[in-house]
Amino acid sequence: MSGPAADHLADVLVVGGGPAATWAALKAAEAGASVVLADKGYCGTSGATAAGGTGVWYVPPEPAAREAAMASREGLGGYLADRRWMARVLDETYERINELAVEGRYPFPAGPDGQQLRGGLQGPEYMRRMRARIRRAGVRVLDHSPVTELLTTADGAVAGAAGYRRQAREHYRVRAGAVVLATGGCAFLSGALGTNTNTGDGALFAAEAGAELSGMEFSNAYGIAPEGTSVTKTAFYSFATFYREDGAELEGAASQGGRSAIARELLTGARVYARLDRAGPDARAAMRRAQPNFFLTFDRLGIDPFTDRFSVTLLAEGTVRGTGGIRLTGEDCATGVPGLYAAGDAATREEICGGFTGGGSHNAAWAISSGSWAGRGAARHARALGSGGAASRPVRGAGGAGLRPGGSAAASPGHRAAVDLVQGEVLPYDKNYLRHGDGLARSLRALDTAWAALRDSLHGEGAGLVKAREAAAMTAHARWMYAAALARRESRGMARRLDHPDQDPALHHRILTGGLDRVWTQPAEVAA
Missing domain, CATH: 1.20.58.100 (Fumarate reductase/succinate dehydrogenase flavoprotein-like, C-terminal domain)
Structure with a gap:
């Protein structure tokens, strides 16, 4: 890093600006920590959630309902999930969503019985309120301030991060007692809506500090989008019939594994068309209420997606929609590296999804829950360092590739x-x-x-x-x-x-991976 750096000091540094990051910042501040949040974009508008709407894995604490919720994804995920973590996420999400309704005054819609429907969130309004909440809690927000590397101490503990403030055109450092990585997953700049900030930065930072990853094979998520657009709301296509260019129905495309049929057809150079003609009047109205941004492009083009055919494509969503990420070693979302915590899509979601995409619902609940746990855990770690602990430690940059070239x-x-x-x-x-x-x-x-x-x-x-x-x-x-x-x-x-x-019963285990110049893998048992 060249040039002078502006220095900041905090008990906890949160890297990211989406739901996991804002919940982490909020809970760390409520625990008494001084908090800095550094977002690559503008906190409240950057990231996949802020760009659209999302369901939430919100289930009332009724035994039968909770049992059905946990059982629903186990088979799809190859039985790699952990019931204990599932239950924790359901509990935490239920409490935090209720908190959002009361303290955050989120305007959940009312159902026919007058009770609020708390199973979904409109991303722009949700994140606007989360930004306001962390600002009221005293969190210092550094917008347009991408982190470029972690700072570590001589004994390998994470002690802050360095980055670059785009608008101020200055390098900066945050010295901190603990760091929460909530940078999202990696969609490889595929063009999927809201993922332009999701380039896998947090995983790189974690690996450079010595953390491991898990579930990285569960990363081949592709979302269906109207051709030439960025909105990937694949769940709506469960109501679709798919067609070849000649008008014949594309066999297998409407099934659960239908994206394979779509991919094979697109690989021939042909177009694939869809029409949401299996949605009844009630479903159509509900879809427009739940995801209004999905219909914006259609409305502007004069297309009725329920009656008109339109061409579709597949956009890679990688670990944004997959389940792989930084491995967690504790219930407080610690990573095994002292002072480093991970939350949201930056962390593995195998604990609640196993090997099958978390989709919006599970990933949204994971962001809320893991963010809250990581924020509290980071605050506890920073508090244990004692007064002035973050400021007094000598630090060095941990970054390598792209920052400190080994040659010319x-x-x-x-x-x-x-x-x-x-x-x-x-x-x-x-x-x-x-x-x-x-x-x-x-x-x-x-x-x-x-x-x-x-x-x-x-x-x-x-x-x-x-x-x-x-x-x-x-x-x-x-x-x-x-x-x-x-x-x-x-x-x-x-x-x-x-x-x-x-499926091979002998491979009923998770796969850990890591390394930079030499990548390694090893199996890890799934909790009983």
């Missing part, structure tokens, strides 16, 4: 070339969605070579440094994904292998 920075082709290469290996359907061991191995070899090159030469200054680190994070993310996918020689959850189409 003059030889670098630049961040754009690095992004193009990784996108070429993870966005195509026949490489990432329709996976085969031979193809995974070829892609991983190409990504390993790309990593070695960018590790040796990629570098940037100012805003260019941010882009370089994003390119490094995406490349690292892709390598962890494919290494884990190769290690899972079966089809379980959303990790499907064309060369291993069946």
Whole structure:
């Protein structure tokens, strides 16, 4: 990092600006910690949640309802979820959503009986209120301030972070007693709505500090979107009939695994069309109330998606919609690295989803719950350091690739070339969605070579440094994904292998991964 840096001091630094980050900041502040939140964008408007609406895994504390909620995803997720964590998330989400209704005054709609319907949130209003809540709680918000690396002490504890403030055009550092990574997942700049800030930065920072990842093979999520648009609300397409260009119905596309049929048809160069003609009048009205942004493009183009056919595509959503992320080692969302916590899509969601996408509902509940736990845990850790502990510790930057090249920075082709290469290996359907061991191995070899090159030469200054680190994070993310996918020689959850189409009982375990210059994998038992 070159140039002078503006210094800030806090008990807890939260990196991110979505729901997990704001809940973490709020609960850390309520626990008595001084809190700085650094967002790559503008907190309250950046990220996937702020761009649309989301369901929430909100289930009243009734035994039968809770049992049904927990059982509903276990089989789909390959029985890799943990009932104890499921129950904790249901409890915490129920309390926090009720808190949002009362203290946050969120305007939940009323049902026919007059009771509020608390199972869904409109992203813009939700995040507007969360920003207001953290500001009232005394959190200092650094907008347009992407973090570029963690700061660590001589004994390996995380003690803050460094970054670049885009609008002020200055480098900055935050010295902190603990750090919460709530940076979201990685969608590889695919164009899916709200994911332009989701480049896997938090996972890279965590790995550089010594943390592990888990479930990275469950990362091949693709969302259905009208062609030429960015809105991926795949749940609505359960009401769709899909058609080939010649008007014939596309067989298998309307089933639970229908995206495979769509992907294969698109790979031929043909178009695929959809019409939401299986939705009745009540469903149509409910869909417009729940996700008004889904219909904006249709309304502007004069298309009625319930009666008119429209062309569709698939956009990669990676670990934003998948379940892989930073491995958690404690109920407070600790990562195993002293002073470092993870929440939301940056952390693995295997605990509640196993190997099947969390979708909006589960991921939203996870963001609320894990954010709250991480914020409280980080505040406790910072408090244990004692007065002045964060300020007195000597620190150093932990960042590597894209920040401190091992060779000549003059030889670098630049961040754009690095992004193009990784996108070429993870966005195509026949490489990432329709996976085969031979193809995974070829892609991983190409990504390993790309990593070695960018590790040796990629570098940037100012805003260019941010882009370089994003390119490094995406490349690292892709390598962890494919290494884990190769290690899972079966089809379980959303990790499907064309060369291993069946589930193997001997592989009923999670797969941990990590490493930077050399990526490794190892199995880990699932809690009974």
